[in-house]
Amino acid sequence: MTDNRNTAPQGLQASITAGIGTFATASCMKWLPPEDTQYWISVCTLLSPVVGYFVAKFFCSIDEPEELTKYKAWLNKDLTNQKKILKDKNVPEDVKKEVRQKYTETTLKLASANQDYSPRGIVVNDPD
Incomplete structure (x- = not known):
């Protein structure tokens, strides 16, 4: 379809x-x-x-579906929080390394949010 x-x-x-x-x-x-x-x-x-x-x-x-708009807003909020953690000088470097990886993953999800959307909702393909 x-x-x-x-x-x-x-x-x-x-x-x-x-x-x-x-x-x-x-x-x-x-x-x-x-x-x-x-x-x-x-x-x-x-x-x-x-x-x-x-x-x-x-x-x-x-016109953008409401679910897709919410999903993008959540991803943007995650990016904002991840940026704050990366700029914080009190956070250990090993934590920042993991946050950088999550930041990259979140950016890719945001970049492909329109492609991942279907009328049934967000379709996410987990590699697991």
Whole structure:
């Protein structure tokens, strides 16, 4: 099963198209001379679905699932705490070595968080 998150859902696209079409049509009738109104209404009728599709696709591309956002926030919080430990002069060097390794692992998890996400949640492949 493929996950098409970048494809605009039909309901969202229809709502945006209807809103754009209504606004454009009302604008044409209000601000244009009466002799040009019919021409511009036809143009708006043809262009509003195209504009609606691209607007819906844009909204879908910036929409991120809540679980993925939380996962990234947790990873960023871990990175912040790991940086504090690495900068602390009172922490022994052997502990810092382990924290550096965890820092690298956390950075890699953050870098691949979008790839690891599926609709069922975060999929993590443990080497164990």
